[in-house]
Amino acid sequence: MxxxxxxxxxxxxxxxxxxxxxxxxxxxxxxxxxxxxNAEAISKFDEEFKGKKVLAFAADITNYExxxxxxxxxxxxxxxxxxxxxxxxxxxxxxxxxxxxxENFDMAIDVNLKGxxxxxxxxxxxxxxxKSGRIINIISQxxxxxxxxxxxxxxxxxxxxxxxxxxxxEWSGNGxxxxxxxxxxxxxxMNEGLIRKQAFVDFLSKKAPIxxxxxxxxxxxxxxxxxxxxxxxxxxxxxxIDGGMTGYTAEPLLDFIMAGKGK
Ligand SMILES: NC(=O)c1ccc[n+]([C@@H]2O[C@H](COP(=O)([O-])OP(=O)(O)OC[C@H]3O[C@@H](n4cnc5c(N)ncnc54)[C@H](O)[C@@H]3O)[C@@H](O)[C@H]2O)c1
Numbered sequence: 001m002x003x004x005x006x007x008x009x010x011x012x013x014x015x016x017x018x019x020x021x022x023x024x025x026x027x028x029x030x031x032x033x034x035x036x037x038n039a040e041a042i043s044k045f046d047e048e049f050k051g052k053k054v055l056a057f058a059a060d061i062t063n064y065e066x067x068x069x070x071x072x073x074x075x076x077x078x079x080x081x082x083x084x085x086x087x088x089x090x091x092x093x094x095x096x097x098x099x100x101x102x103e104n105f106d107m108a109i110d111v112n113l114k115g116x117x118x119x120x121x122x123x124x125x126x127x128x129x130x131k132s133g134r135i136i137n138i139i140s141q142x143x144x145x146x147x148x149x150x151x152x153x154x155x156x157x158x159x160x161x162x163x164x165x166x167x168x169x170e171w172s173g174n175g176x177x178x179x180x181x182x183x184x185x186x187x188x189x190m191n192e193g194l195i196r197k198q199a200f201v202d203f204l205s206k207k208a209p210i211x212x213x214x215x216x217x218x219x220x221x222x223x224x225x226x227x228x229x230x231x232x233x234x235x236x237x238x239x240x241i242d243g244g245m246t247g248y249t250a251e252p253l254l255d256f257i258m259a260g261k262g263k
Contacts, residue, residue, distance in 0.1 A: 086136070089112050137160050184213075
């Protein structure tokens, strides 16, 4: 029970990676609060974990006042929050950049960047008062170099990497440390629809030299490690967990030459 007596708040925590993270913390003894703008997912989560140390709120992270009320309720119930996981996020419809709709660009910035900042500030203020806290931002590998079709998502997530460093440099002297994690393609969460088709699994697996997508438990394992006392000196950093995808060229020049294709 690594997180007995710890309180964890997870945005977007009733489905996908957020829900898996909530379950992993509950299994380690933590009290877990989640919010999600999907009210149906919240009532299912509430039902599934009835009787456990759980709070669940139907709320949108872009609503600052709502997030303040929720933080108040969590502090009223458990007296503190030790770990905030900024997991809520949306991906844009994949289209070439000249075809991105204004509303889709705005939505990515509003949720992934602005909403994450709102929650960080609301919870961060209270963490600064309690003089302790760990904030973990779930970013994305595409934040590092972008990727064709992902522009709104990539730029919003790239902003989160800078936010991670900025908040760490401002707050960690007063006990609140901040880190990010940047997964590559995960076999779950927002890819659940895609990976029902083997063609997508095969395609996405080849994007990393390790030749497979990440398992959900590999992501939650890293989140729990970063929340643990052993990892507290990791601060301001964003850890990439992508099976070696960053910098990997799907067909390296060496393979091209060795296959005799240049002759
Ligand atoms: N699955 C992947 O391959 C992958 C890879 C890299 C990064 N990520 C990141 O991991 C995080 C979790 O993604 P996932 O794969 O579980 O996707 P998901 O779509 O299953 O989960 C995201 C959750 O966030 C919630 N959400 C969205 N906007 C919200 C808002 N404004 N307020 C409150 N809740 C909101 C959604 O309802 C959803 O339940 C995201 O930030 C995503 O960008 C995922």
